[in-house]
Amino acid sequence: MNAHDNTGPTPRGRLLMFLSFALAAASIVATVLVTNARPRTHDAYLFAFSAGMAPEVSGRIVELHVTNNIAVRKGQPLLVIDPEPFRLRLSQAQAQVAALQAEIDLTGRQVTSQGSGANAAARQVDRAAAQLTLARSTLARLEPLLPPGYVTTQQVDDAKAKEREAAAQLATAVQQASQAKEAIGDVASLLAQLKAAQAAEALAARDLRLTTVLAPFDGQVVGLNIAVGTFATAGHPLFTLIDSGRWYAVADFRETDLPGIHMDDQATVWLMGYEGQPMRGRVESLGAGVQPQGTSGPGLPSVDRNLNWVIVAQRFPVWIRLEHASGAMLRTGATASVRVDHGR
Template sequence: MTSTQTRAGQVATVIAVVLALVLFVMVLLRLDASPRTHVAYLYADTAAFAPDVSGRLISIRVRDNQGVHAGDLLAEIDPEPYELRVRQATAQVAALEAELALATRQVTSQNSGADAALTNVARARTQLKLANETLQRLQPMVAPGYVTQQKLDESVANQRSAAAALDAAVKQADQARQGVSDTRSIEAQIEGARAALQLARRDLRMTRLIAPFDGVVSGLQIAAGTYAQAGRPLFTLVDSRHWYAIADFRETDLPGIKVGARALVWQLGDTAHALPGHVESLGPGVQAEAGGGPGLPTVERSLKWVVIAQRFPVRVVLDNPPPGLMRIGATVTVVVRSGDAR
């Protein structure tokens, strides 16, 4: 081998090494530009499905791990007690409405009596006025002898009788006016009875347990005949409309992660296919070792004797999750395309 060939081989080796170093640096830069983490899992919102009313379950229409759609009937509670309560509330409303009709007629009659009493008062005032005027005309005519004393005495008696009649009419009118009742109490009772009827009808509707959203039944371990108690969960309903990857990223990666940035998610059981998604939110904090605020997630540090970066949860929404592969808690790897919006 000549010296020229030797030098050419050395130059080629140097170039190859330089290219390898450049490629290595580019890969590192690319990795730094796309934060990734293996500390991630799949997540979906869940609802502890509990009835609003208590009663015996007469049928369960779903099985464990079954997919359901919004509006599907999941289970039924014996409706008979609630049907009877509806009938009872309906009868109570009808009885009070009949009582209100009777009271209204009575009030109308009482008002008519009060009006008649006021008419009597007006008539008595007219009679008293006439008696006073007659007495005033007769008094000057007694001395000249134009009117007898007997006639004057009769006029005085008539004036006193008219005054007494007016006083009696006024008292009777006051009594009639005070005796006029109202229907406000019965009307308030009817409003309460109608509200009770609406509640009874609602409870009857709640005996049919309806799926509020598309999801998957989980944790169903009861059969028909079980006594369901209001507010006590019967099973869990997984909201399959939205799936997320909860990824714990180092705090040094967070400046490169923006809300809306595209992300790729690989499942541990299917590393050949990436699931597209986008960053929905970044966690505002975690529980510190000395204790943090209530409700904050806990992300432990694995090396307590070495200062390492804290991890914070980042929520990634999966754009088109395959239903058959989605399981809460499944391990995934998440890569975020920094600065790459949807």
């Protein structure tokens, strides 16, 4: 063996090693920078809002116009509940309104007649009061003339009798006027009853309209397991309607990624099985909180951590509104991957 053999790296080898380490470090730095600028996660799923389609009236279903997974348009009839009982209730309410209106018309004519009688009685009171005033005035003139003999006792007695008669007539007229005034009918209570009957009529008409359940938005029917003849109970959902007008990708990003995500950032979404058809979207909201590990309570989303024996970054849901989302690949709960392109 030659004692002068050098087993260490040659200068060329050392240079290559240095360049390799430098390239690796640069690659790591570049990867970190790209990751910070374009956060990405595979922990995402597709989401659309939905509504449980529950009738507002109870009854037996006589028509069913939808099946599972069918697309419907806003305002399209979904099902019909037997309308016959509701038509009868509406007819009953309409008859009640008509009866009250007729009674109000009759009472109004009676009130008019009674008012005329009361006015006549009031005029009779005025005449009786005038007669009494005249009788008292006459008596007051005659009484001073009796002692000198200018009038007779008979004349004074006649004047007193007329005064008493006029007072009695006035009292009778006042009593008759009071009775006539009290006899005047009042339609206020009937008008209140009419308003209540009209409200009942409006509710009956509304219930009749609600026997036909309409789609509140464009969507897709899921969870349908009923048939014609099923008794529908008001407020109890019969199936679900997914709102196909708004689709979201809900992506759970680590809290260390959140500083690189901002409202209205553009995002790219890939669905499992459709990786070659990426969809575009924009960040619409960032999760303000999640349910802490080991606690329970309503109102906060629960996001599990992958490891519970080491400290790992918590993940928060980021909602991304998809743009121009359509097609058969859109399914609620579908697995997705998301990349956010901040500043692009």
